[in-house]
Amino acid sequence: MKKSLFILALAVLVGTVSSTPASAGFFDFLFGKDNGEVNLYTNRHYDTDAELLKQFEEKTGIKVNVLKGGSDELIERINREGESTNADLLITADAGRLHRAKAAGLLQTIDSETVLNNIPANLRDEDNQWTALTVRGRVVVYARNRVNPLEINTYEDLTAAKWNDKILVRSSSNIYNQSLLASLIATEGEEYARAWAEGVLNNMARTPKGNDRAQATAVAAGTGDLAIMNTYYIGKMLNSSNPEEVKVGKQVGVRFLDETHINVSGIGLTKHAKNKDNAIKLIEFLTDAQAQEFFAEANYEYPANPSVEASALLKSWGEFETQDINLTKLGEFNQKAVEIFNEIGWQ
Amino acid sequence: MLKRRNLESQFNIWSISSFIIIMFVLIPNANILLNIFEPANENWNHIKEYLLQDYIINSTILVLFTGIFSILIGLIPAWLITQYEFPFRNFFKWALILPLAIPPYIGAYTYNGLLNYTGVIQTSLRNYLGINVNPTYFDIMNIKGAIFIYTIFLFPYVFIITRSFLAKQSASLVEASRTLGRSSFETFRYVVLPISRTAIVAGTSLVVLEVLNDYGVVKYFGITTFSTAIFKTWFGMGDLNSAVRLSALLMVFVSGFLLIEKFSRGAKRFSYSTTKIRPLSRIKLSGVKAFLVSTFCSLIFAIGFLIPTLQLLHWSWLSYAKILNIDFFIFSFNSIFVALFASILIIIISIIVANTVRISDSIFSKIYSKVAILGYSIPGAVIAVGILLFFLGLDRLIYSGRLVLTSTILMLIFAYIIRFLAIGYNSVESGFDKVGKSFFEASRTLGVGITKTFFKVDLPMIKPAVISGFLLVLIEVLKELPLTLILRPFNFDTLATKAFEYASDEMIHEAAISSIIIILICGLAIYGIHKLSARKGSKNVN
Secondary structure (H helix, E strand, O other): OHHHHHHHHHHHHHHHHHHOHHHHHHHHHHHOOOOOEEEEEEOOOOHHHHHHHHHHHHHHOOEEEEEEOOHHHHHHHHHHHHHHOOOOEEEEOOHHHHHHHHHOOOEEOOOOHHHHHHOOHHHEOOOOOEEEEEEEEEEEEEEOOOOOHHHOOOOHHHHOHHHOOOEEOOOOOOHHHHHHHHHHHHHHOHHHHHHHHHHHHHHEOOOOOOOHHHHHHHHHHOOOOEEEEEHHHHHHHHOOOOHHHHHHHHHEEEEOOOOEEEEEEEEEEEOOOOOHHHHHHHHHHHHOHHHHHHHHHOOOOEEOOOOOOOOHHHHHOOOOOEOOOOOHHHHHOHHHHHHHHHHHOOO | OHHHHHHHHHHHHHHHHHHHHHHHHHHHHHHHHHHHHOOOOHHHHHHHHHOHHHHHHHHHHHHHHHHHHHHHHHHHHHHHHHHEEOOOHHHHHHHOOHHHHOOHHHHHHHHHHHHOOOOHHHHHHHHHOOOOOOHHHHOOOOHHHHHHHHHHHHOHHHHHHHHHHHHHHOHHHHHHHHHOOOOHHHHHHHHHHHHOHHHHHHHHHHHHHHHHHOOHHHHHHOOOOHHHHHHHHHHHOOOHHHHHHHHHHHHHHHHHHHHHHHHHHOOOOOOOOOOOOOOOOOEEOOHHHHHHHHHHHHHHHHHHHHHHHHHHHHHHHHHHHHHOOOHHHHHHHHHHHHHHHHHHHHHHHHHHHHHHHHHOOOHHHHHHHHHHOHHHHOOHHHHHHHHHHHHHHHHHHHOOOOOOOOOOHHHHHHHHHHHHHHHHHHHHHHHHHHHOOHHHHHHHHOOOOHHHHHHHHHHHHHHHHHHHHHHHHHHHHHHOOHHHHHHOOOOOOOHHHHHHHHHHOOOHHHHHHHHHHHHHHHHHHHHHHHHHHHHHHOOOOO
16 A cells, blocks of 8 residues: 555656646756746735736746745845845845845846936946836825814824824834834934834823724724825725725725835846846836836826826825835845834834 | 565665655755854844844744644544534534635735625615724724634634544543543533643644745735745845844754644553444433533634635636636646646655655654654745756756756746645654554565565555545645746736735736635545545544
8 A cells, every 4th residue: 555655656656746837947058958047036916916927928938936935035036046046036025125136146237218208217236237127105094073184294293292102003023114214314313213103102092002904994994094005905995805994995095105115116137147138128128118108007106107007996095205215225224114113222 | 585585675666665765855945054153144134133033923923822722623523423413413514624625825815805884784884874983992903803813714723623533532541430420521621621632732833834934825924934034035125145034943943843732642642452443322412501502603614714705706807707717727827737747746755755754664764754754844935946046056067057957847846845745744644653564574574575564464454544645735836826926937826826916906806706716626636535535434433
């Protein structure tokens, strides 16, 4: 019985290895097959992304292999895989992470005029090692029935005494909070940023917990009046399959602040990409106007390509002015931001 | 002479394969743990100064209270089921294991979705009765909530082990106590509790290790513990050295816990003077007592399984039109396939090592049995990177410049083996323990080789233990998350990763379908284990 089990196991094993796309390398090596593929490590996992990649495959005949995972884990993996990495491209949902990959020497310049034309300079790496695909703002969401949005205009206003016990925000281990604080370090300096974080900490309605949606829900429930969160979560709540969540989405309003902190989902070309040409083709495809509309809308985000208009819902929230920094700074000051959070005790 | 040499060479096949297996388990882990001897860096000082105290306090609170509550709601029904006859007793015998089918992180999402402001309880109160309750009363996203989640989804470990112990071993002592006029409570306090200590500790250790290793629940609830800290320092700060330091501390923590228990137990040991296993004669409950006992068990079953499952079914109903498609068959196939494959390998390996350990008396075999269960006490993230480094090293040996083995499904399965070998090994070992060595020795005396003896004599006798070990591993692999997330190959999703992806995008309803499929498969496996143990025990224990 054991022998037959073993043979079965072996047969299954061989079958799997040969049918796993990742083992393509192995069989290419054996049979010298030509590679018409590109390997993508990504932190985005929306069903619509898969749809878009399929369109790319149909258009170009280049097969896209996808490995999904947490941004940090994927970066660590590329780092450990070194020169022999399978990854050609890396997508993360935060500019700070892309900068970290760049700083670790994992990326290389994307040599493409098309990309330079598609994406404005402030949404790209200084050396064009990565580029934004979509943009989101980190804004204040307020209770429509209790708060006059005109009372809150800047991030600094969040530290005012009148919001004592009123502010909801998630934990500092979240990268969006880290990037927000990093942006304040970049624009106003470390001491200002520390004082700001302490001020927000003092005004919190509860210890940080839950995700961004939970903050909006807590505003609707009356636990607090203001929540710091990313714009797209309101879009998701308004389109939720839970009617109660839709109600919450309608009870809160989006308030853009002066110099709104923005962050991006972006894509970088790995230093040791084996399919560099195909990879650049995919970046060009994803930053192109046609794909941009689809890609941004999937997650209720703003397109990074300025020739594409935001969706009607996003436009209804109004125009806003963004922080005047290159997003590279978010990565440069990430470590400092994490240290400040830990030191002041923002959980 | 010829015969004797033949025997020795056969023996070598077992011990050589065991040696190779043990090396494969040891090397990736040792590779990582060696980092401890590197000097501490700047980050470590920062962690020590601002964070470490929180990690220790939170992890201690979680482990301590989850441990205590798991013993309470694991041991009490185990005892009631052994001691009394009451309505639905046979159903609860296996139904109280079902909470194990729900991975704690899915349980956490589900309960939070049920209880929060937009959940069914508060919205019903609000929309139909016009009651606006203070949402903090229903807030489970805190350390108390985490203890609740861990307890209700992990207590079955205590339940299974203590129930099977009590069913088989308690009869003579309990009946003596009854004959001597002790009340049920006194019997429980002075007889059952002390004799089941080893079983309780075994079950609770599993609970504790699961709690310390869990990442999903504490991450979601925003509680900083060792496991979130290990992820954070490693991947967030890119600091492998400090992460390993934290893991090492965690392992010290675990060993400390086990040692304290061992010392406090001291020389007290309860073994049985007779090998005859005999069931306890059950007392039939009726009236109020029967009602109370049944209600108590129903309550545990409802909270641990029925309520979350119904909630997930409801969410699946709300979201299936949006997301259910052919891909779900692929995810299910992937999940079942890797789980089956890993479980088969784990059981074969467990048998090889356990048999070698049993036959040989050398110091090596003692070490083997310790190494085999090592992976279960090492955090998943640490195993993941240990294995990644190990495979990268192998690839450099094989063919430079291309990854041949890394990022294949082999790597993932290898990781499962290291992580869950302990579960398979413990089952097989307990099977061997029950059988003893006398049949083996008789067969050997009659001149039959070790391998032939194994297939003809040992294997048929330990078959139930092998199959239930296999099913236990299957459940664990199906539920596994961190290793799968970090090590999976291209274009590879399982039900668990899919559920986690949706949930981490804050799409709880969309996560429900994958979760329900996981629960269904694990539930079937649990039912299988139950049927198996009922059959093998039908002659003496029921």
